[in-house]
Amino acid sequence: MHTLHTAPLLRRTVDDGGPLPGWAVLVDGDRIEALGPVEELTQAYPMVRVRRWPGTLGPALVHDGPLPPAPSPRERVHALLRVGVGAVLAAHLTDPAVRAAVTRNDVAVLDVARPPVLAAGDRADLAVFADDGRCLATIVAGRLVHRRA
Structure with a gap:
């Protein structure tokens, strides 16, 4: 089942130059299928389940x-x-x-540390952070494993 994770801002890496407004991550099972503007992804996948998160969506740490x-x-x-x-x-x-x-x-x-990144085909390990740096949600291998109440 496809899930579209969206937030006001999206970072493809932990410290890329700046977050992208209006972008989302399309997840299928445990993999990232696509990244792109929310409007384009919802048009391409009209029956997709959408999870809207506050804050900034990016790669898990x-x-x-x-x-x-x-x-x-x-x-x-x-x-x-x-x-x-x-x-x-x-x-x-x-x-x-x-x-x-x-x-x-x-x-x-x-085996070795690597900078986390969001890319199509990679494992769907995502995190959502509030403006103050608190983690609001963690998605590991496409599965929601933590959500701040």
């Missing part, structure tokens, strides 16, 4: 460090999802229970 402390592996992973993380480095997953929690939540495991 890559966490380059140990996972935050928490009482359980699941809570350690959820602490990352709450701040917009969609990928972690394998070097920081030495505990098998934490690695299993990462896998269960579809968080990407990378």
Whole structure:
């Protein structure tokens, strides 16, 4: 099923020159199918489910460090999802229970850090941030895994 994620502003990378107003990300399953102006994508996919987010939509973050402390592996992973993380480095997953929690939540495991980017064909790892930097939503592999109440 296609889902169109839209927000007032869209960033294709974490620190691209400036966000694009009126753009959206079309997701099919766990992949980004297209990026473009909202009007063009809704015309091309008239029956698409639309998720409208406040703030700025962009790529989920890559966490380059140990996972935050928490009482359980699941809570350690959820602490990352709450701040917009969609990928972690394998070097920081030495505990098998934490690695299993990462896998269960579809968080990407990378061998080396790379700048997050939104591009057609890539995994649909998205995050929405408020003007004050708070994460409002995290989408990992096309699935909504965190939404701020």
